[in-house]
Amino acid sequence: xxxxxxxxxxxxxxxxxxxxxxxxxxxxxxxxxxxxxxxxxxxxxxxxxxxxxxxxxxxxxxxxxxxxxxxxxxxxxxxxxxxxxxxxxxxxxxxxxxxxxxxxxxxxxxxxxxxxxxxxxxxxxxxxxxxxxxxxxxxxxxxxxxxxxxxxxxxxxxxxxxxxxxxxxxxxxxxx
Amino acid sequence: xxxxxxxxxxxxxxxxxxxxxxxxxxxxxxxxxxxxxxxxxxxxxxxxxxxxxxxxxxxxxxxxxxxxxxxxxxxxxxxxxxxxxxxxxxxxxxxxxxxxxxxxxxxxxxxxxxxxxxxxxxxxxxxxxxxxxxxxxxxxxxxxxxxxxxxxxxxxxxxxxxxxxxxxxxxxxxxxxxxxxxxxxxxxxxxxxxxxxxxxxxxxxxxxxxxxxxxxxxxxxxxxxxxxxxxxxxxxxxxxxxxxxxxxxxxxxxxxxxxxxxxxxxxxxxxxxxxxxxxxxxxxxxxxxxxxxxxxxxxxxxxxxxxxxxxxxxxxxxxxxxxxxxxxxxxxxxxxxxxxxxxxxxxxxxxxxxxxxxxxxxxxxxxxxxxxxxxxxxxxxxxxxxxxxxxxxxxxxxxxxxxxxxxxxxxxxxxxxxxxxxxxxxxxxxxxxxxxxxxxxxxxxxxxxxxxxxxxxxxxxxxxxxxxxxxxxxxxxxxxxxxxxxxxxxxxxxxxxxxxxxxxxxxxxxxxxxxxxxxxxxxxxxxxxxxxxxxxxxxxxxxxxxxxxxxxxxxxxxxxxxxxxxxxxxx
Numbered sequence: 001x002x003x004x005x006x007x008x009x010x011x012x013x014x015x016x017x018x019x020x021x022x023x024x025x026x027x028x029x030x031x032x033x034x035x036x037x038x039x040x041x042x043x044x045x046x047x048x049x050x051x052x053x054x055x056x057x058x059x060x061x062x063x064x065x066x067x068x069x070x071x072x073x074x075x076x077x078x079x080x081x082x083x084x085x086x087x088x089x090x091x092x093x094x095x096x097x098x099x100x101x102x103x104x105x106x107x108x109x110x111x112x113x114x115x116x117x118x119x120x121x122x123x124x125x126x127x128x129x130x131x132x133x134x135x136x137x138x139x140x141x142x143x144x145x146x147x148x149x150x151x152x153x154x155x156x157x158x159x160x161x162x163x164x165x166x167x168x169x170x171x172x173x174x175x176x
Numbered sequence: 177x178x179x180x181x182x183x184x185x186x187x188x189x190x191x192x193x194x195x196x197x198x199x200x201x202x203x204x205x206x207x208x209x210x211x212x213x214x215x216x217x218x219x220x221x222x223x224x225x226x227x228x229x230x231x232x233x234x235x236x237x238x239x240x241x242x243x244x245x246x247x248x249x250x251x252x253x254x255x256x257x258x259x260x261x262x263x264x265x266x267x268x269x270x271x272x273x274x275x276x277x278x279x280x281x282x283x284x285x286x287x288x289x290x291x292x293x294x295x296x297x298x299x300x301x302x303x304x305x306x307x308x309x310x311x312x313x314x315x316x317x318x319x320x321x322x323x324x325x326x327x328x329x330x331x332x333x334x335x336x337x338x339x340x341x342x343x344x345x346x347x348x349x350x351x352x353x354x355x356x357x358x359x360x361x362x363x364x365x366x367x368x369x370x371x372x373x374x375x376x377x378x379x380x381x382x383x384x385x386x387x388x389x390x391x392x393x394x395x396x397x398x399x400x401x402x403x404x405x406x407x408x409x410x411x412x413x414x415x416x417x418x419x420x421x422x423x424x425x426x427x428x429x430x431x432x433x434x435x436x437x438x439x440x441x442x443x444x445x446x447x448x449x450x451x452x453x454x455x456x457x458x459x460x461x462x463x464x465x466x467x468x469x470x471x472x473x474x475x476x477x478x479x480x481x482x483x484x485x486x487x488x489x490x491x492x493x494x495x496x497x498x499x500x501x502x503x504x505x506x507x508x509x510x511x512x513x514x515x516x517x518x519x520x521x522x523x524x525x526x527x528x529x530x531x532x533x534x535x536x537x538x539x540x541x542x543x544x545x546x547x548x549x550x551x552x553x554x555x556x557x558x559x560x561x562x563x564x565x566x567x568x569x570x571x572x573x574x575x576x577x578x579x580x581x582x583x584x585x586x587x588x589x590x591x592x593x594x595x596x597x598x599x600x601x602x603x604x605x606x607x608x609x610x611x612x613x614x615x616x617x618x619x620x621x622x623x624x625x626x627x628x629x630x631x632x633x634x635x636x637x638x639x640x641x642x643x644x645x646x647x648x649x650x651x652x653x654x655x656x657x658x659x660x661x662x663x664x665x666x667x668x669x670x671x672x673x674x675x676x677x678x679x680x681x682x683x684x685x686x687x688x689x690x691x692x693x694x695x696x697x698x699x700x701x702x703x704x705x706x707x708x709x710x711x712x713x714x715x716x717x718x719x720x721x722x723x724x725x726x727x728x729x730x731x732x733x734x735x736x737x738x739x740x741x742x743x744x745x746x747x
Contacts, residue, residue, distance in 0.1 A: 014291060163354070164357070166349040169319075
C-alpha cells in the first residue's frame with residue numbers, strides 16, 4: 001500500500017541516503033521522491049511515496065524520526081493536506097489538431113510552455129489521478145514524452161515541531 | 177597543531193584512555209600524532225578485533241570504546257564490529273582514515289566508500305574533509321554514541337584533514353535538533369504501570385540489556401522486591417539482576433529455562449524493561465505471553481510497539497522511569513501491597529514448581545567432560561564475580577544458563593548479531609578497562625580459531641585473560657541443528673584440526689594445555705586462574721551434547737524440547 005511520507009531534514013550530504021537506505025534495507029520500493037531546501041537553507045523538505053505494508057507504516061515513521069538528520073517525519077497518506085504533482089509533457093501535434101490539444105489542455109488547467117512546429121511542451125499540476133487522465137488524453141493525440149515530479153505535500157495541520165535543545169558540553173580540563 | 181592532533185585533543189577531552197587500532201597509509205599522520213600522545217594505542221592484529229576490543233572495553237565499564245582503522249580494507253574490516261555494536265547498543269566511536277579529499281571518487285589506492293558502507297551499521301556517521309569540521313564531528317560522535325539508546329558512531333577523516341594546519345576550536349554545546357532523546361517517561365503511563373503492577377495476579381519481569389546500559393540494576397532489584405515478582409533477564413541483561421537474588425528465575429527464550437518460558441506464557445502482566453521482544457526470546461509471537469497485559473519501558477520509541485503492542489507504553493530511560501515507578505509504588509503500597517496476596521503466593525508456588533520440575537542443572541559424566549560440567553566449574557571459580565566474555569554458539573548458551581552473574585557488566589557476549597570470533601578480542605578489551613578483574617574468554621573451537629591472531633596482542637600486553645576453549649571438534653550449534661532439523665546430515669560442521677594448545681600458547685610465550693578427563697578439569701581450571709599471565713585451556717568435551725531446553729525455530733516458548741529424545745528400548 002502506498003504511503004506518503006513528509007520529512008523535514010537537515011540539508012547535509014548523506015541525509016538523503018540515510019532516508020532511502022532505511023527503505024531499501026526493508027525492500028520497499030520508492031514510487032516517487034522529491035526534495036528541495038526550505039525557507040531555511042539549512043533544511044530540506046522531502047516528500048516520498050513508498051510501497052509499505054500497512055502494519056509497518058508506523059514503524060517506518062519511527063525509524064525515520066530516529067535519524068539524526070531528520071527533524072520530523074510524518075505520515076501524510078491521510079489527514080488534511082494538499083497533495084500535488086507537476087507533469088511536463090511534450091506532445092507531437094499535427095497542424096490539424098493543434099487547437100484541439102490546447103483546448104483539451106485548458107480543461108485540465110495545463111498550459112503550454114513551449115511551442116514549435118513539432119508540437120507543444122505542456123505543464124500541468126494536480127493530484128496524480130487527474131494527471132493520469134491528462135496524460136491519457138494527450139496520448140490520444142500522438143507521440144508524447146512525460147516527466148513527472150512525484151507527489152509533493154503540504155500538511156494543513158499545524159503539527160508542532162519538537163526539536164532537541166542544545167546540550168551544553170561539560171567543560172573538561174585540557175589534557176594535552 | 178594539525179588535524180591529527182586536533183582529533184587527539186578531542187579524544188583527550190572525551191577522557192579516552194585507550195584506542196584499539198591498526199595503522200595504514202592514510203592514517204599515518206594520525207599515528208604520527210599518537211606518538212606524542214598520552215593516550216595509549218593498542219595494536220590489535222585485525223581491524224575487526226579492534227572494534228570487538230573497543231566493545232569489550234565499553235561493555236565492561238559503560239565508557240565509550242574507541243577503535244581506529246585506515247581507509248579501504250581497514251574500514252571494511254571494521255564493519256562486523258560496528259554492526260555488532262549496533263545490534264547490542266554498545267557505545268563505540270570508530271575513527272577511520274579516508275583518502276585525500278581531492279581523490280575521493282577516483283578509485284584511489286585503498287579507497288572505499290566508508291561513509292556509505294557504514295551508514296546502516298552505525299547509529300550515525302560522519303565524513304570529515306576539513307580540519308575546521310573535526311572538533312564538532314568528534315564531540316558529536318561521542319555524544320550520539322553515549323546518549324539515548326547507545327550505539328556505534330563512525331568518523332571518516334580524509335588524509336588532508338589530518339594533515340591540515342589549524343587549531344582546536346572548543347565545542348561548548350552540542351546542537352542536534354533532530355536527535356531527540358526521551359528520558360523521563362510519561363507520568364500518566366508511569367502511574368498506570370504502577371497500578372497494573374499492584375493489580376496483577378501473576379506479574380513477571382522481563383528485563384533486557386537496557387538495564388545494563390542505563391545502570392538500572394539497583395532500581396530493578398528494588399522493583400522486584402517491592403512487588404515481589406519473579407524476573408528473567410535476557411541474554412543481554414544477565415547480571416542486571418543478581419543471579420543469586422531469590423526473585424531471579426533465569427534467562428528466557430530459545431535456550432531459556434522451563435520456568436522462565438512457562439512464566440512468560442502464563443503471566444498476566446509482562447513487565448518489559450529495556451528489552452526488545454527479540455525473536456530468540458519470544459518464539460512464535462502469536463503464542464507469546466498470550467494472557468498478559470504488557471508494560472514496555474524503552475528509551476527507543478521505535479522499539480515500543482515494534483513487535484508487541486504494549487498496554488502501557490513508556491518511552492524513557494529505564495533507570496529514571498523505574499525510580500518514578502518505585503516512588504509511585506511506595507506511595508500506594510499501604511493500600512495495595514496486600515492485594516492479591518493469595519494469588520501472588522500461588523504464582524510463586526507455580527514458579528517454584530516449574531523450577532523443581534525442570535531445573536537448569538549441569539550434567540556430569542565420569543567418562544568425558546560434559547560442556548555443562550565445564551560451565552559449572554567456571555561458575556564455581558567465578559562465584560558470580562568474574563568477567564566472562566563469550567564467543568557465539570553452544571558454549572555461549574551453556575555459559576548463559578549455568579554461570580552466575582551477580583553484577584552488571586560481567587557477562588559480555590555478541591547477542592544480537594551473534595558474531596563468531598567475538599570472545600577473545602572482547603576479553604582483551606575488557607581486561608584493559610578492568611585490569612583488577614578475573615577475565616575469562618569462553619570460546620568454541622570454531623570461534624577461537626577466528627581469533628587466534630589476537631593471542632599476539634594478549635601476549636604483547638601480558639593480559640592475564642583466561643581463554644577457555646570448549647572443544648567438541650564441531651561447530652556445535654550447526655551440528656545440533658543439522659542433527660535435529662536436517663536428518664543428522666552433518667555438512668561442514670566438523671572441525672578436524674585444532675592446534676596443539678601448549679605449542680600454540682607457547683609460540684606466543686604463555687602457557688596452554690589440553691584437559692580431557694573430568695577428574696582433571698577442576699585442577700586444570702584452577703591452574704589457569706592461578707597463572708599470573710594469560711592462559712589457554714583447551715577442554716575436550718563430549719562432542720554430541722546438545723543445548724536444552726530448546727524452542728525450535730518458529731515454535732512457541734512453552735513448547736520447548738526439554739531433553740534429547742530417549743532411545744526406545746527394544747524388548
